[in-house]
Amino acid sequence: MQHNEWISASWATEQSIAIMAVDNLHPSEQCIELMHQIDAQKITHEEAVAVILQKALRYAANTH
Numbered sequence: 443m444q445h446n447e448w449i450s451a452s453w454a455t456e457q458s459i460a461i462m463a464v465d466n467l468h469p470s471e472q473c474i475e476l477m478h479q480i481d482a483q484k485i486t487h488e489e490a491v492a493v494i495l496q497k498a499l500r501y502a503a504n505t506h
Contacts, residue, residue: 451481472497 455477462469469477476490485493 452478455481 455474458477459469459474473494476485476493479485480487480490
């Protein structure tokens with residue numbers, strides 16, 4: 443990833459967090475970490491979604 447693409451990706455992450463904050467939504471530290479990992483191309487968007495879905499399934503299994 444070139445430097446200007448990194449700035450754009452990071453900017454998009456920060457803007458996403460700011461937009462959520464307007465509605466008083468605060469992403470977890472894990473969510474923020476996943477966004478930064480996507481920015482750094484350590485994981486894909488699809489991999490991040492899979493992590494979130496796995497966590498949701500574990501949560502759902504523990505609430506019944």
